Amino acid sequence: MSDIIAITITGILVGCLYGLIALGLVLIFKTTQVFNLAQGEMLLMGTWVTWSFIEFVHLPFWLAIILALIFSALLGIVIERFALRPMLGQSLMSMIMITIGIYSLLRGISLYFWGGPQQTFPQVFPSQGISVFGAPISAHLIIAAIIAVILVIFTYAYFQYTRGGLAMRATAENPMIAQSIGVNVTGAFSRSWALSSMVATMGGVLLGTAMGLSFGLSDIGLKSFPVVMLGGFESIPGVLIAGPIMGLCEFLGAQFLDPLVGGGIGEIIPFVVMLIVLLIKPYGLFGYKIIERV
Amino acid sequence: MRLPSGIYNVNYAKDMAIIRTGTQWMLFCAFMLFLFTLPLIPGLGSRYSLGMVNVALIYVVAVLGLNILTGLCGQISMGHAAFMAFGAYTSAILMAKLHFAFWISAPIAILFTAMIGLIFGLPALRLKGLYLIMSTLAAQFIITYTLVHIPALTGGGEGMIVPPAQLGDITIDTVNSNYYLIMISAVLATFIAFNISRSQMGRAFMAIRDNDIAAEVMGINLTKYKLMAFTIGCAFAGWAGALWANNSQAISSEQFTLMNSLWFLGMLIVGGQGSVVGAVLGVFFIRFLFELVTILAPFLSEILPGSVSIGSIGQIIFGLVIILFLIFEPRGLNHRWLILKAYYRLWPFAH
Numbered sequence: 001m002s003d004i005i006a007i008t009i010t011g012i013l014v015g016c017l018y019g020l021i022a023l024g025l026v027l028i029f030k031t032t033q034v035f036n037l038a039q040g041e042m043l044l045m046g047t048w049v050t051w052s053f054i055e056f057v058h059l060p061f062w063l064a065i066i067l068a069l070i071f072s073a074l075l076g077i078v079i080e081r082f083a084l085r086p087m088l089g090q091s092l093m094s095m096i097m098i099t100i101g102i103y104s105l106l107r108g109i110s111l112y113f114w115g116g117p118q119q120t121f122p123q124v125f126p127s128q129g130i131s132v133f134g135a136p137i138s139a140h141l142i143i144a145a146i147i148a149v150i151l152v153i154f155t156y157a158y159f160q161y162t163r164g165g166l167a168m169r170a171t172a173e174n175p176m177i178a179q180s181i182g183v184n185v186t187g188a189f190s191r192s193w194a195l196s197s198m199v200a201t202m203g204g205v206l207l208g209t210a211m212g213l214s215f216g217l218s219d220i221g222l223k224s225f226p227v228v229m230l231g232g233f234e235s236i237p238g239v240l241i242a243g244p245i246m247g248l249c250e251f252l253g254a255q256f257l258d259p260l261v262g263g264g265i266g267e268i269i270p271f272v273v274m275l276i277v278l279l280i281k282p283y284g285l286f287g288y289k290i291i292e293r294v
Numbered sequence: 295m296r297l298p299s300g301i302y303n304v305n306y307a308k309d310m311a312i313i314r315t316g317t318q319w320m321l322f323c324a325f326m327l328f329l330f331t332l333p334l335i336p337g338l339g340s341r342y343s344l345g346m347v348n349v350a351l352i353y354v355v356a357v358l359g360l361n362i363l364t365g366l367c368g369q370i371s372m373g374h375a376a377f378m379a380f381g382a383y384t385s386a387i388l389m390a391k392l393h394f395a396f397w398i399s400a401p402i403a404i405l406f407t408a409m410i411g412l413i414f415g416l417p418a419l420r421l422k423g424l425y426l427i428m429s430t431l432a433a434q435f436i437i438t439y440t441l442v443h444i445p446a447l448t449g450g451g452e453g454m455i456v457p458p459a460q461l462g463d464i465t466i467d468t469v470n471s472n473y474y475l476i477m478i479s480a481v482l483a484t485f486i487a488f489n490i491s492r493s494q495m496g497r498a499f500m501a502i503r504d505n506d507i508a509a510e511v512m513g514i515n516l517t518k519y520k521l522m523a524f525t526i527g528c529a530f531a532g533w534a535g536a537l538w539a540n541n542s543q544a545i546s547s548e549q550f551t552l553m554n555s556l557w558f559l560g561m562l563i564v565g566g567q568g569s570v571v572g573a574v575l576g577v578f579f580i581r582f583l584f585e586l587v588t589i590l591a592p593f594l595s596e597i598l599p600g601s602v603s604i605g606s607i608g609q610i611i612f613g614l615v616i617i618l619f620l621i622f623e624p625r626g627l628n629h630r631w632l633i634l635k636a637y638y639r640l641w642p643f644a645h
Contacts, residue, residue, distance in 0.1 A: 035424050086621045092423050093370055097563050098620050100556050105613025111606035117404055222431075222552075229428055261443050268439045271432040278432075282425050 006135035007251050013137070014147040015247020019239040020148035021203040021220060022227035023155060024196040030172045030234045031192035034084060037099040038199055040221015041106035046072040046201025047208045047217060048114045054122060057261025061124050067207060069198045077190050077254035084193070086185070107218065119212040124210060144206040144248030149240065151202060155195070156236045168192055172234070219267075223250075241285060246270050312488065329477055333470050344469045350581040351473075351480040352537045357561050357573045358487040359530020364559070365568035366496055367523035368503030369418055370427050373434035374558045377528045379415075379550030381407040381535025383441055383448055386456040386545055391447070396459030396466070400536040404529050410437070411528020420519045422506070434552055441549045453546025456539045472541045479537055483530060488570045490526065499523055500568070556645050566626025575627040583615065584608050 021043060028036045036042075043210035049071050087098050111191055125143045129136035159165035170178040171188040179185045204217055211217075227246045231238025254266035275285065303309040313322050333346065360374045371377075381403045388399035412616040417429040448454055459475070466475050483586035488498050498519045501509035510516050539545050546642050557580065565576020587608045595602040623629065 035427075062442060083617050083621075090620075090624075093364070093368070093567070094620055094624060096424075096427060097559060098617060099558060101613045101616035101620065103555065103613070104553075104560075104609045104616065108606050108609030108611075108613060111609065112602070115603070115606055124440060225428060225431065233424075264439070264443070268435050271435045275429060275432045275436075277415075278425055278429050282421055 002133075002135040002240045004255070006014075006132050007255050008248065009132055009135060009137050011140065011248040011251030012244040013070050013141045013247070015244035016145035016240070017203060017207055017243070018220070018224055018227050018247055019231075019243020020151055020206070021123065021200060022224040022239040022243060023152050023236065024199040024203070025224055025228045026231070026233065026239055027155070027192050027199065029197040029228070030236075031168045032080075032084070032189050034095050034099065036102075036196070037096065038079075038103040038106055039196070039224060041110065042072065042075065042197050043056065043200040043204040043221050044099075044110050044215065044218045045075065045106050046197065047204030047213060048110055050201065050205050051115075051119055051121060051208070055119070061122065065202075068201055068205070071195040072201040073194040076193035076195070078188050079197075080193035084189070111215070118212050120212045121205075121209045122210075137238055138210070140210055144210060148206060150201070151199065152236065153238050155199065159236060162187075164191060164294055223270050226270035226277075228284075229274045230277050230284050232284035234288050235284070235286035238284060238286035241273060246273065247274050256294035310456070326481075330474075332477075333473055341469050342472055345587055346581065348469065348472055348541050350358075350577055351476045352534050352541060353577045353581065354480045354563065354574050355483045355537065356534035357558050357565075357569065357577050358483050359527040359534070360558050360562055361525050361568065361570065362490060362496075362499065362530065363527030365562055366491060366503060367527075368499075368506075368559070369415075369422075369520060369523055371430045371527070371557075372487040372552070372555050372559070373414065373432075373437065373551040374527075374531055375552070375554035376434040376437035377407055377531035377548065378535040378538065378554075379409055379441060380410050380437055382539040382545050382550070383454075383535070384532070384609055385448055385536035386454055386539040389425055389457050389459075389539075390454060396536075396540060397461075400533070403536040404532040407532025407535065408525045408529035411524045411531070412521055415521050415524025415528075416458065418524065419517055431552075432513070434555055438547050438550060446536030449546075450501040451547070452568065453544055453548075455544050456542075459540050463486040466540065467543065476537050476541060479533065484574065487530070487573075491568075491570055495519070495522065503568075503605050535645060538558050557612070560612060563616055564619050565626030569626070569628040571631055572626050572628030575631065579627060580612065580615070583611055586601065587611060592614060 006041075021039070024042070025036055025039050028034055031117075033241045046068055050064050050068035053059045053067050054061060057064075059067070083098055083102055087094055125140040128139055130139045130142065159169060167178070167183045168188045168191065170181075170183050171185050175185050178188075200221075207217060207220060223246070227239060227242045230246060231240075233243030250269045253269040257265045257269075297610065301315055308314070313319055333383055337343070338347075356374060356378050360371060362372050363374075384400045384406045385396070385403035388394040388402060394402070414430065416432040418426050421429060442451055445451075458465050460466070462525060464471065466472055498514045501514055502516060502519055502523075506516060531543070538549070542549070561576035561580045562573060563576070564579050565574070566572030591602050591607065594607065619626065
């Protein structure tokens, strides 16, 4: 019984991290209407950069993270300025393909610089188990999940209560009208990419400290697509609901179905859930119901 | 349609012809002769380069299918490599476990893949755009996962050995014999794809791509044509898969990853969406770049400090090529080819 509780809680906690990574996708989609397939690679890059600051420059953990966040903000701005800006107003196919181009480019660069073996972060959070309802849960995971939730709430507050966030929401509503009433639309685009890239880095570091640093991390970027699908493309609170649901589905599904099919089913459960969501409720739990019926 | 000066289409047969003029016939025959004698040409006909040509030609078949689905009909598929995998595994299982001849297993593989395409195309009836992309992405993961996790049939993660095809007494297991099988398939596929694109069906696809609501108003049955696009596109993928199984003689799921699906889309973008010539040009352009990287990698790794491989440098170049093409030449290589043709036709005048 305590097994099931442990897996349930772990699933929810890991799901919170999925939610944080999915937040990056929502940030970009909400403002620029671009679905960023390269999110996983942005995550990977930010995480490797953090690791390099620690490993090669011997900076303390907190300083490395701050520098990596600055780097990833710049990365996001550069991507937006040089790849996405020229494509404004193009077809969906072009937008998707340009993010695929970025995906390949970033992945190539990461492989070039850090293509060696798996690495580990120095221990920053305590790793001993904490007993929750009699089930041992890694303290590290709990801390990481709490940080993730706090970050999502902060981002939501930024969108909801600050002037910059208001500009981004206005841009999301209608870029043309926003521009005509004096909102800096291109600035909002840059900001959303910078924010998203920073969020990805944070998510990557939180995951990386728990699981070690390898190229498998970018697969978690892929897993955030189902989360966004379930939560709704435009909904920031949606990721906090959808992330834990997806984590729960994955962990419980893996627990019960793995013996039947011979392992690894956790990898595709999110995608199966995504297919079901697509067929039943394509706009997700909290998305705008503006989907065009065919 | 603008015709070269002095050429008149005086009957319907002539109006429909793909090859119109004497010069075109000459070029066509020369090109065919070149294709059939390619293995005899020193350098190009070596084992290594012919193997490369084989892979490129198989990709041509697959990308032609993707071109019908994505380029003509506008239904973006991120799971094309998985459909190809399905074709490859179907053909391989039929040949290895049930001892079918290649000539029977390949058409069955095409049929089965078309049916799988039909099933995964069903979401397209309700979804479009981004939502459809997500469902094809799910298809990519679900199909490859399923293939790996029925080890009794597919050999699991290690993959499986495929017995070579037999044609009478000839066993098609060398690079040369595979070349002829693949080349003839690719020519046939090009011919079919070209005719689909200029038929009533192809025009219906294009209408759906440009505006599905307007297409429906004009009386195009969206359900029928969207499913048809998925079926035909995936049939080509199955065909490519069957050829792949025979060519590589050992298949595993690593040959059909998400990255391969993205490469197919990239080849389509570089070549120019919706054009058969573009699909062929795109495949050869990207394959050529990858081969170049493979050849140059040993030299580069002496100059550059990081890890140089097809995985790193190849992906960087692929990403750059796609971004640059999208920004500076979104109509792809096909557009350049058309400009070249117009230039030739009008020479010595400018226009």
